[in-house]
Amino acid sequence: MDSPFQYGKLAMGATFVNRVHEKQILKNNLYSGINTMLISPRRWGKSSLVKEAMHELMAERHDVKVCFLDVFTIRSEAEFYQTFAQAVIKATSNNWETWITHTKEFLKALSPQITIGTDPMTDFSIGFEIHQIKENEHELLNLPEKIAVAKGMKIIVCIDEFQNLAGLKDYEHLEGKMRSTWQHHQHVSYCLYGSKRHMMIEIFNSSSKPFYRFGQIMFLAKIDKQEWVSFIVSAFKHTGKNITEELAGIIVEKVSSHSWYVQQLSHFVWSITKETVTLEIIDKAFQQIVDTNLPLYVAECEALSISQLNILIAIANNEQTLTGAKVMTKYKLGTPQNVTKNKVILQQKDILDNTPQGFLFLDPVFEYWFKKEYIK
Structure with a gap:
C-alpha cells in the first residue's frame, strides 16, 4: 500500500x-x-x-x-x-x-x-x-x-x-x-x-x-497543530491503521510542526505500524530520522568555526542577549562584531532563523541532536 x-x-x-x-x-x-x-x-x-x-x-x-x-x-x-x-x-x-x-x-x-x-x-x-x-x-x-x-x-x-x-x-x-x-x-x-x-x-x-x-x-506560518492532527488521524484511518489524536499530536510536537518532518515522521511511523500506533513506535521512528540525518549533522557542525558552534550552544541554552558581556565571556563568542558576523553566516547556512522571538534553530531534528550532543 x-x-x-x-x-x-x-x-x-x-x-x-x-x-x-x-x-x-x-x-x-x-x-x-x-x-x-x-x-x-x-x-x-x-x-x-x-x-x-x-x-x-x-x-x-x-x-x-x-x-x-x-x-x-x-x-x-x-x-x-x-x-x-x-x-x-x-x-x-x-x-x-x-x-x-x-x-x-x-x-x-x-x-x-x-x-x-x-x-x-x-x-x-x-x-x-x-x-x-x-x-x-x-x-x-x-x-x-x-x-x-x-x-x-x-x-x-x-x-x-x-x-x-x-x-x-x-x-x-x-x-x-x-x-x-x-x-x-x-x-x-x-x-x-x-x-x-x-x-x-x-x-x-x-x-x-x-x-x-x-x-x-x-x-508563511507553520500549519496549526490541530490541522496536522486531523490530517494524520484521517490518513491512518483511510489506510486501515489507527492512531489516537494524542499520539498524532506527539508526532507534530516532536518536530515542532515543521511540514517536511511531520510528513516524514508520520511516514516512518506508518511504515512500521501493523495496526495501532504506540508511543514506542513514534520514538523508534523519530530515532530513525535522527540516525538517517546524522552524517549531515556532523558534517554541518564540522564546517563551522568554534565561535559559530558556541553561538549555537548559547542559543540552545536559551540565551537571548548574545552580545551581552556575560554571555560572550561564558560562551567564548569573541567581540560583538564577531557575534553579529557569525549570526549572519549561520542564517545564510539555513541553521538559524531570526524571528520576533529571537534566534531559533530552523531544523527541529538538528536542534534535538545538537542539544543531545553539545549541551552537557
Whole structure:
C-alpha cells in the first residue's frame, strides 16, 4: 500500500494539508493583479502551497494561465532570460506546434533557436545569442504581458527561490530591468517566493532596492497543530491503521510542526505500524530520522568555526542577549562584531532563523541532536 504521507517532493492533492486561508489570499491577490512575495524557511511547504493554489485558480478561472519557474540552479543572467522565455511560452501554449508558433511570433526580434527533443511534450528549449539577449532584455521580460494581451488571458508568473538571482554577477542590472518592465504589466501578476528570509526581506522591503513595495509580502506560518492532527488521524484511518489524536499530536510536537518532518515522521511511523500506533513506535521512528540525518549533522557542525558552534550552544541554552558581556565571556563568542558576523553566516547556512522571538534553530531534528550532543 502506498504511504499517505509525502516528503521529498511537492505535497499535492490528498497529501496537501489545509492552508485554506493562505490559498485564498494567493488566489485573490494574483487574480486581482496584486504581486505577492511569499517568504518562509526551506521545507515549510511554500512551493506546494503555490502549486496547489494556482491549480485551484486555473480550475476556477479558465482565463488564467500560470507559469512556474524555479531559479535555484540559474547561474547567469542569460540563462535566466532563456529559462524565463521558455517557461512562459510552454505555460501559455497547449502543444509543441503552438510553442513553436508563439516563439516565432512573440520573439521574432531575437531570431530564437528552437530545439525539439525525442519527447516534444517535454524536450522543448529556446536558445538566443548573448548579444541578442543584451539588445532585447525588455522584449524578453515583457513577453508574458505581450502574450496575455494578444490571447485575451491573465498570466501569473511564479518564480521559486527568487533570492537565488541576487547571487548572479549582473543581478543589480537584472533587478532594475525586471522591476522597470514588470511594474507596467496590467494582465500579468507575479508570485515571487524564497526561503532565505534575510535576503528576501532585503530585496523586497528595503527602500533602496528596485523591488521595494512591488506588492504584498506574506510570511508563511507553520500549519496549526490541530490541522496536522486531523490530517494524520484521517490518513491512518483511510489506510486501515489507527492512531489516537494524542499520539498524532506527539508526532507534530516532536518536530515542532515543521511540514517536511511531520510528513516524514508520520511516514516512518506508518511504515512500521501493523495496526495501532504506540508511543514506542513514534520514538523508534523519530530515532530513525535522527540516525538517517546524522552524517549531515556532523558534517554541518564540522564546517563551522568554534565561535559559530558556541553561538549555537548559547542559543540552545536559551540565551537571548548574545552580545551581552556575560554571555560572550561564558560562551567564548569573541567581540560583538564577531557575534553579529557569525549570526549572519549561520542564517545564510539555513541553521538559524531570526524571528520576533529571537534566534531559533530552523531544523527541529538538528536542534534535538545538537542539544543531545553539545549541551552537557
